[in-house]
Amino acid sequence: MARANVKGMSDQESAGPAPSATGGFGRAGRPVRQGALRGHNLGLALRIVAEAATPVSRARIAAITGLTRATASTLVDTLLAGRLVREVELPRTSRSGRPAVGLVLAPGGPGGLGLELNVDYVAATVVDLTGSVVFHEVVAADQRLLDPPEALSRTAALACAGLDAAAAKGVEVCGVALALPGLVEPGRGRLLLAPNLGWRDVDVAGLLRREPRLAALPVSLDNEANYAALAELASGPQEDAPDFVHLSGEVGIGAGIVLGGRLFRGSRGWGGEIGHVTVDPAGPPCSCGARGCLEQYAGQEAILRRAGLSGSAATSLGGEPTIRLLVQRAADGDADLLAALADAANALGVVVAGMVNLLDVGTVVLGGIYGPLAPWIQPAVEAELAARVLWSAWAPPRVRIATKGPESAVLGAATSVVSGVLADPATWLGRGTLRA
Amino acid sequence: MARANVKGMSDQESAGPAPSATGGFGRAGRPVRQGALRGHNLGLALRIVAEAATPVSRARIAAITGLTRATASTLVDTLLAGRLVREVELPRTSRSGRPAVGLVLAPGGPGGLGLELNVDYVAATVVDLTGSVVFHEVVAADQRLLDPPEALSRTAALACAGLDAAAAKGVEVCGVALALPGLVEPGRGRLLLAPNLGWRDVDVAGLLRREPRLAALPVSLDNEANYAALAELASGPQEDAPDFVHLSGEVGIGAGIVLGGRLFRGSRGWGGEIGHVTVDPAGPPCSCGARGCLEQYAGQEAILRRAGLSGSAATSLGGEPTIRLLVQRAADGDADLLAALADAANALGVVVAGMVNLLDVGTVVLGGIYGPLAPWIQPAVEAELAARVLWSAWAPPRVRIATKGPESAVLGAATSVVSGVLADPATWLGRGTLRA
Incomplete structure (x- = not known):
């Protein structure tokens, strides 16, 4: 670890x-x-x-x-x-x-607090310097029903529970990293756009710091797909300088791109927005304002909607994660759901093949809901890659399931904080009386 | 320069x-x-x-x-x-x-010989150490009518003309770089696949070295889109660490991806195959074996075919580059051609928007035939980017025309040779009696 x-x-x-x-x-x-x-x-x-x-x-x-x-x-x-x-x-x-x-x-030294505010849940994880998880909690709740101050106030409350649990184990949280389903302004603590939350230009870090216990801590923000890829990098097969794309299947779909063992973030950290790659220019409208985006075929809500499970199913969960319901119904052979999953897998495979043709990345990792749904998703993705990737005859792209489930983003966020301490311990040590 | x-x-x-x-x-x-x-x-x-x-x-x-x-x-x-x-x-x-x-x-020192073997032409360029072009020649000829030994023999003959011209100007060619419209095996001198040539697994470097005057020179191979992007990087606006994608529109379509001022080649140098990103999974068959690839909508032959100019027009050129005919007919208002160009531009714009969403690159450069065709291509590409790139409201992607035309790949190939000398002069100096 x-x-x-x-x-x-x-x-x-x-x-x-x-x-x-x-x-x-x-x-x-x-x-x-x-x-x-x-x-x-x-x-x-x-x-x-x-x-x-x-x-x-x-x-x-x-x-x-x-x-x-x-x-x-x-x-x-x-x-x-x-x-x-x-x-x-x-x-x-x-x-x-x-x-x-x-x-x-030292397990009892500084630790990192990861938070995730996603469309239908919030989560908090604390890891110590060794990467061990000392706190993890997920609260299923539709954040679209809340305005940003309310949603971040609830996220901050969950964060405080994490701080308490960490303190009880002798871990001092030294920073907060928040995973968001959208575009973050580079270096500013602002969320520019989260289409699936319906949020635009929100001072997320400022709202989070309204909680006095978080106000003193450094807060970083990033797209949840990037943090999820970092978690996969840390916990996946230990190769030398791995190349992979980690797909975060949620209501939205993100791609965390790891090249040569490093997260590729694009020029402003906005790369990997695979959910808004076009499947059909005349397809269904997307929350981003365009039409026919991959999310409208292979995102969690699109799958529910196409399976006729929208609304009723999503609201009858009673706190149970939607993905469990999907897996159960698929295993039971629900024909509408299987058809929706087949469509999702085909669309995902075509778009991922295009991405592989552009990036020359060797491995595609099915993360988020695509992990548990792999039995119904993976074969079609592999078939599209074999048919559409130019070098599939010489070097067939690999597809594997993520080592971490939907908690990977919040785990990656927490890990990023302690990675910062490992990369630059002097700054952490210099925060108080230890300054040389 | x-x-x-x-x-x-x-x-x-x-x-x-x-x-x-x-x-x-x-x-x-x-x-x-x-x-x-x-x-x-x-x-x-x-x-x-x-x-x-x-x-x-x-x-x-x-x-x-x-x-x-x-x-x-x-x-x-x-x-x-x-x-x-x-x-x-x-x-x-x-x-x-x-x-x-x-x-x-020194203008009279070592120089680089760039070659390009493309679908409907071969080209050679020699540059001196300052980057000045001392030889440039393009021969229009359909390479698909030749087998690989014959095509490379003709390419080698053109290369020899370049060596003669360089020698006459006191430039000693110190290496050869060959641009190809396909996948090159990393570090081996072999072409794995060039769908539009119909070539598979060809020892291109070996065939080129059958010419005794080339046998003693180091030969590098790369995809033509990569070399074209290097030429654009060298000759385009001088920014600090530029990010752009240079589109090489030819019979095939390649993308040369420059991130932070460096060519991004993917894990094996095969990245940027935008011509094989899917527009419609059920679209027309492509030379690569898949269906509905971008090349079948926006490649030069696809445009000719859709405009009803296939065959007749392409063979009636008399050595004139096809692109001149296309520009002339488009300027004359040929309705079928304008419709084909509109379809090409829409498909290109949708696929490029997806690429920008994945890579977070700020600028798209229209190269190859898309430069001269920009009046009929650029507006639709810009419209698709505005509609489909997630951050277009905050940071609209820029679209500009390449500073070099279809000769950019062969120029970039030649420049890459002298760049190698500038990066490591000791190896060049150590080749003979100057070894320390």
Whole structure:
């Protein structure tokens, strides 16, 4: 799990130690100052601990980084004081009578709070620095019936339950990441557009911070498909620099694109809007204002509507997630639902084949509702890929089910917070009295 | 032009000088050896000359790199001896009586030979190190009537004409890059598939090297859309880290995707196959074996066919490029052609909008035949983007005409060769007696 966290990190995992501060240069040819150098090396030491499968000695950190033992030991002391790592006793070796001490990530240090506000539920997850989940709760409720302040007030209440649960386990939440089913303004904390919520230009971070316990925490926002892909990157098969597209099937449909082991977000973070790729230019109207978008064929509500389950079924759930009902009815052989799923799968397969032709990505991951619905979705998607991807004869695209279910977005959001600490521990350590 | 070349380079443009050889580390944390260090610094000095708008002094190279004047001067001497740079006299300054000497890229040094073998023509271009074209020739001929050995033999003959013209101008061709309308096997010199040529699994590089004058030169292959995008990157508006998709409209349709100033090629270099994105799953059969691909609506032959100009028109050209006939007839108001162009533009716009939703790219560049056909294509593409791109209200995608015409692929191929020299001059310099 620790290793997985590191794989999800953004920018620094391949950096070596910073060269000497005098005359040394960082990656982009800029000189590295002393403070930044220490921060760089702190991060390097922490990631060596995070990436290791077994506890790491101080000597090993010195050997890997090329730093002196004294310097490495000082870095480790700082990480210990900041509760980012803890010491564990290693088995005695034959050559020494003293017990050796190894370092592992500290489960009781900083943690990340992930939130998700989606069309028909809100969710909160807290993970500790090792990536272990210490709190997870989902509340099924149609957010379209609420205005943004009300919806975010309820989300904040769920967040507070997460903070309490984390505190009870000794985890200090150091940041909040909120997954949203729409376009987020880069770096601003605003939601530009969430067609399926009917929201436009909402100061989501500001509304969330009306809750005093969240006001002091850094808040990040991103599209839920991006966070879901990060969760899949962390928990999926551990390949070297994996390429995949994770499909988040919900009421809307998003694609989280991972290329070479990194999330591809496009120039402003708006990429992956596969739900609004056109299936039929003259098709049914979409919430986005266009016609014939994939969501109108393969989104959860489109499937319900085409199966004649709209309204009645969706409102008779009594808090049960809609997807359970869909799986049950499909397994029971509901003919209308099976026809709707076949249409959904064909449309999804045609659009995904087009995406693969554009992106040259090797693997398609069925996430969200497409995971549990895979028995009725996957064969048609594979058939369309085989028929339509130009290189399918040489290198057939793989299709697999996501390792995480619909909770992947909120988990990925929570993980992104602790990934930030692993990437830059100095900023976290410098927040209070530990500032050097 | 020199600056533009550098922008098209692959990997090294943002690298600073290598840190000291003892204890220094390269970007990925690996130690840098002495020979690699010299190569790194040679490239750095050469790129400073290439990127500068005016001649660069040795002192300036020392100042930018942080190297000593003596070291910088030794590097410059090596570049001069290798005919990569030449000295020009600078205007006298008031403070010194001596004429100062500046450095510019050498026009008479190594050059790149670009070739393109496309469905209805072959082309060759030679550029010198400054990116200036010293040879360009296009031969209109239907390559589908030839088998691969015959087609590549004719391409090689055209290449030899380019070598002769370059030699007459003192340019030594140091590599060949061949643009193809299909999928190239990564790193192998083989063409996997070119649906519009009807070719599968052809040892293109081997066939080209049957010509003895090409046998000794390194040969690279890539999809023509990728090379065309590189040419657009080099010659288009000089922005910082531009994002665009360059559409290569030919008989087939390719997309060259540039993100953050770099060509995005997908995991195996097969990305950008927009011509095989589906418009209608039940549409006309495509050369790739699927149905309803974009090429069957918006490719050159599809437009001719839908306009009733197939065969007769295409064969009555007498060597005149088909695109001139199309533009003439469209300008004359040929109703069938205008209807075909309207259908092509709508299909293209719908598919491009889907691509923008996936990639979050800000600009679409109409290249190949879409440049001259822009009066009949661009408005409909813009309308579909406005209607279908999720963020068009906040950040409307831009559509512009390519700065280069159908020759962009062969030009980009030629430029890629000299970009390789600029990125790694040590390898070029080390080819013979200059090896250090």
